[in-house]
Amino acid sequence: MAAPPGDDTRTSGSALRLDGLVKRYGAKTAVDGLSFGAARGEVTALLGPNGAGKTTTIEICEGFRRADAGTVRVLGLDPAADARALKPRVGVMPQSGGVPGTAKAGEFLRLVAAFHRRPLDPAALLERLGLTEHARTPYRRLSGGQQQRLSLAVALVGRPELVFLDEPTTGLDPQARHATWDLVADLRAAGVSVVLTTHYMEEAERLADHVVVVDHGRVVAQGSPAELTGAERQLRFRARPGLGLEELLAALPAGSAAKESPAGHYLVEGDVRPELLATVTAWCASHGVLAEDLRIERRTLEDVFLELTGRELRS
Numbered sequence: 001m002a003a004p005p006g007d008d009t010r011t012s013g014s015a016l017r018l019d020g021l022v023k024r025y026g027a028k029t030a031v032d033g034l035s036f037g038a039a040r041g042e043v044t045a046l047l048g049p050n051g052a053g054k055t056t057t058i059e060i061c062e063g064f065r066r067a068d069a070g071t072v073r074v075l076g077l078d079p080a081a082d083a084r085a086l087k088p089r090v091g092v093m094p095q096s097g098g099v100p101g102t103a104k105a106g107e108f109l110r111l112v113a114a115f116h117r118r119p120l121d122p123a124a125l126l127e128r129l130g131l132t133e134h135a136r137t138p139y140r141r142l143s144g145g146q147q148q149r150l151s152l153a154v155a156l157v158g159r160p161e162l163v164f165l166d167e168p169t170t171g172l173d174p175q176a177r178h179a180t181w182d183l184v185a186d187l188r189a190a191g192v193s194v195v196l197t198t199h200y201m202e203e204a205e206r207l208a209d210h211v212v213v214v215d216h217g218r219v220v221a222q223g224s225p226a227e228l229t230g231a232e233r234q235l236r237f238r239a240r241p242g243l244g245l246e247e248l249l250a251a252l253p254a255g256s257a258a259k260e261s262p263a264g265h266y267l268v269e270g271d272v273r274p275e276l277l278a279t280v281t282a283w284c285a286s287h288g289v290l291a292e293d294l295r296i297e298r299r300t301l302e303d304v305f306l307e308l309t310g311r312e313l314r315s
């Protein structure tokens with residue numbers, strides 16, 4: 001399919017470009033007009049709660065599913081029509097599976113490596129992912145986390161230009177999660193384009209140059225983590241539950257907000273300057289309230305998601 005006129009740089013110059021993507025499963029619209037781009041050499045995170053349509057989107061990009069409407073360009077090519085040309089250039093780590101149950105980890109990785117022209121050293125990759133001692137273990141006997149790491153190794157062994165990682169750290173212990181994060185950072189440093197899905201805002205915040213926040217199959221916001229969270233700060237403290245906040249709110253500058261959520265946890269939003277901090281602490285003092293864990297912090301992607309959708313990301 002021809003690229004839209006005047007859109008050459010966004011289609012052929014980017015790692016990934018989706019326009020108006022729609023996918024339905026019967027009456028259910030899983031992807032509802034999704035449009036976003038992923039620049040080459042960057043880490044792009046598709047962030048959203050379970051069921052947001054992330055896996056469906058990624059599987060269409062990987063050529064595993066057909067869209068009902070919209071266009072997809074992967075390295076400037078059509079993932080369905082140009083599948084053969086894309087195969088050696090794109091690495092795929094599915095959410096689960098992808099490796100036969102009886103295949104031994106090391107043998108399978110060597111087999112996949114043999115299909116590539118200039119593969120990474122399979123043994124070094126296993127070592128890097130902490131799988132050396134499991135090299136002779138059949139896939140189905142590996143733990144969930146080990147299976148995930150082997151899938152990651154399979155995705156990377158061919159030195160792809162672009163890798164799709166679907167929830168690469170879900171279910172991993174903290175050590176394995178950090179090892180995966182380091183690996184993604186190294187891929188980025190080597191100029192590899194990475195598109196990953198996650199429902200961990202910390203993962204998106206840490207790894208991604210560009211975050212696409214999705215909910216109900218739609219993009220609700222996108223930008224760099226700093227753009228999404230903005231320069232705004234907020235003030236938090238803990239104190240006894242049920243403090244009447246009306247008087248505090250009246251003393252704060254116009255446009256400020258103060259709320260208790262959950263019980264005993266207080267949040268003050270607005271233009272957080274030294275004067276605002278003084279107002280809050282003076283109010284605490286006049287009410288005999290000892291504000292514990294008082295801190296000023298930047299908003300997180302979790303806060304942004306809550307604001308945009310009224311729901312928590314961690315569903």
Ligand SMILES: Nc1ncnc2c1ncn2[C@@H]1O[C@H](COP(=O)(O)OP(=O)(O)OP(=O)(O)O)[C@@H](O)[C@H]1O
Pocket residue numbers: 025028029030048049050051052053054055056057199
């Ligand atoms: N093969 C299918 N048949 C029917 N419905 C499906 C199918 N695959 C996904 N869905 C539905 O489409 C919606 C989007 O699913 P999808 O797996 O793409 O979301 P996700 O954001 O990746 O979620 P998760 O993080 O749980 O994987 C969900 O409501 C899901 O139940």
